[in-house]
Amino acid sequence: MAITGASPAAPAVSTQGLTRRFGDVVAVDGVDLVVQRGAVFGLLGPDGAGKSTLIRMLATVLLPDAGEALVLGHSTASEASAITGRIGYMSQRFSMYPDLTVAENLDFFATVRGVPKQVRRERSAALLDSMGLAEFGGRQARHLSGGMKQKLMLATTLMHEPELLLLDEPTTGVDPVSRREFWRVLAGLHRGGTTVVVATPYMDEAERCSAIAFLQDGRIQQQGTPEEITALVPGTLVEVSGADPRAALAALADLPGVGSPHVFGEVVRVLWEGSLASVEGAITTHLRAAGFPTVRVTPTRVDMETAFAVLAEAGR
Amino acid sequence: MSLTRIRLLVWKEFLQLRRDPLLLRLLLLMPIIQLVGFGYVVSVDVRNLPTAVVDLDQTVVSRQLESSFTASGYFLVVARPDAETQLTSLLDTGVAKVALVIPQGTQDLLARGQTAPVGIVVDGSDSQIASVGSGYAAQAIARFNASRTAAFTGSLQAPGIDARTRVVFNPTLDPINTMIPGLVAAILMISLMSIMSQAVVRERESGTLEQMFVTPIRPSEYLIGKVAPYALLAVAQLSVVAAIGVLWFKVPFNGSVWVVFVGLALFLLISVGLGLLVSLISRTRQQAQQALVFIMIPTMVLSGFIFPIESMPEAIQPLTYAVPLRYALTVLRGSFVKGSGFEALATPLWAMVGFAIVIFGAAVIATRRRIAE
């Protein structure tokens, strides 16, 4: 039941009951997802959650076993050819020709995607320049470092100015500086109106997204804006410092009103279900009694990492 | 050197082989396919050559002449055109490969005691058939003449020759009897060289070779662990070939098991050495494959495996001494077919000892040095 002749108003991605199995394993299980145009959509989840499978189905590389995915208004199953020219897909592993140079890789994939010669020349120069690859144009792809390889792949997917970018863990294994640069490029694309769907295991990257979905065991656990997600976390997040974190964690476990205690660096973080006013008194009293005289209790903002740790725990 | 570590390495190779079931199946299927191919195609005995007979004489003599051809079993009459001109299309299309033309008046000429020419046409675009066909045709005519002479002189007590031709060693002249021992050696070489080189190069490609050398595994242990499983596999392959050869193709074995054993052991070392050398000069499996083809094709042609060395031009023959397979073939064929012992096969066996020392030695030293780097 494909919807043809898509209107420009159609969402960038919409899926209904999208399911994919590999043997006995259900990698993606009844996913309903809507990505609005112009969004930077984060697909989050631990390793093996089904992120790659979902992205590859959206990229028309894999066929769904059940359900349907509409990308730019076209069915990925029956109208792949209406989609492929308009999207950019960057797979998790390096997938360029190792014996072709940076410039040759760019030029080949752009030609195949129908970018005219003049435009190819201008764009590849601009892209290589903006990504700091300008001086490596003549280098064979196999001799690039990890971060440069990722940038080359991104540049390749951008040559035909796709309306929708599907990125599968683009920054995994990339150094922090390159990661920041990478997101700077994505932010620029976002401003230019490109829709981006990015899968990532890094929760801090989720904060940079305009909308996110949290995937676990092939199912979407939560979706919304980062604010909406953090708002879902019940209670207040507080940090307990000034005591050995492991010992304090053990002591806090039996205090009523405390949820999801976990060690976070040198501090213990807990969710307090009661009122903000009562939290400091209740915890310090409890810990003093347990032999920790000098603890400090500070409420903090719920970040993505905690939100997902908590929500994942609740989801089990 | 630690036996435990070697056993571990051998086990790892078998595990990896089992992971690729298609490859393993192909490896076991390969010798059987080669056996069928070489057994039934290469070692085929040329018989029933499609023959066209143009009998323009239509007499008793012409029919006798024709039957002296067909009685041999080498010629099968497929067409009887009325005119010689029709031969062109028969040979052009390959319907007939040989033609016998008996001109009109042959019987009359013979009766008058004159020499009667008979035309024999062979298709020279197929050398094997041309060579064999013309030989048989000459023999058939010689027999025809001899029987005519004998009919005349038999009563006269004329002297003659009674040649007793006897074929020794392979009386049925069945080519399969020499093909199978050769195939045993050839498969040992192909198999060992290809799987060995591929396995080592794959390890380098995937970076596990580097991993291996930050462990306590020593280069010599690594080598043994790598060689042993594939040597076993190759031995299994050639056992299959030998078993099918003896049981199915009924190839007789006349020689000593020890000669075969020593010959194969030496050749195994040479093949392993060649496989390692290939892996040393190849960065990728693709390159190893190409290097392999580069070595295999000259080996196949020059060893005498398919094409007898005696038939090669004299300028080419010295090259064959550089091909190790040549000596392995002499030893195996000598042992299988002729039952030759160590004494008769001393020269090829010593040549193989020399090759084994040079090739295997060089390969092991170079591999160890490469590993130690």
Place this chain on the structure above:
Amino acid sequence: MSGAGVRIGAVVRKEFIHVGRDPRLLAVVLIMPIIQLLLFAYAISFDVRHLPTVVVDLDHTPDSAAYLRAYEASGLFDVVGHGADPTAVDTAFDRNEAQVAVIVPAGFAASLARGEQAQVGVLVDGSEPNSARVAQTYSMALNQLYGRALAVEWASTQGVDLGQIGLVEPRLRTWYNPDRASSIFLVPGLMVVIIMIVTAQQTAVTLVREREQGTAEQLMVSPLRRIELMIGKLTPWVIMAFLDIVVIAVLGVVLFGVPMRGDPVALAVGATLFVASCLGIGLIVSAVAPSLDTANMAAFLVAFLPAFLLSGFAFALDQIPPVLEWISRLFPARYMVTISRSVLLKGAGFPEVWPQVAALAAYALISLLIAVRLHGRRA
């Protein structure tokens, strides 16, 4: 240029870059065919010309010496040694020094003088069946001729004219290849075998490599259609294979004196279709093989072995078991060997070889379509 043309052009360029960056591959494609041609064409011969022979003359008479000279004079038997007694034969056979032995027993001349059939022994080493059979055939013919000559000589002394018995004299003509040069027979077939090995082996890995590199997925997410990818991948190989064919043909004509008697257009059309068929096979292997190792092995099975054994290039197809003959029809090599030999040696053109050309056309089309269907089926 149309969109499809531009896309195919991009693939063609890319494939050429791959080959250009890999000097070994270049060597395999351009130099190996020449080496193979020289090797096969010079080394392979089916004509048995020199059979090493030992003679053992126990009679020591002028008659026995004259009889043994007939062997030397034949040109086929090379007398390499004279043994004093029959054990010399065993030694010579064991050491591979001789393949034929002729033993003339004592009393040979005496038997002839009595007008009897004098016995001689001819021993042939059967461990090389091909030459053994030739040795057998020719020694029989030689003895019949020699026996007849003796009879004629005797008859003339007796006043009987044996010339009354008319004899049949064979007039042997070898068509298409009068000197029966093996190279002229082999070169047209070799061209086919070499092309099959070079092209199928190389294309068998091309799609596997795209998959292993992950670039196959990238190509799926592009407007490049599968058929365009295939055509783009084939074009450079068709060009290179054609280059090989031209080089082999020129060498064949210049070095080995292979004639070009037929219609070159028929040969060119056949060769194009044949190359496309080989590449189709290579692509099918490439589309289904899960790994490079398997692809290599499978290419050996479906390209090398059939081209070598079932093409008729060296081993006659009408002599093999029917099952194998039938299997040989499943591979394109045999059709092309027929075309190549018919056109070059027999002077054929389309009217003679159209069935083979048609078979190759069907083959090329079907194998390419199967390859397209099998490759990049979306999982």
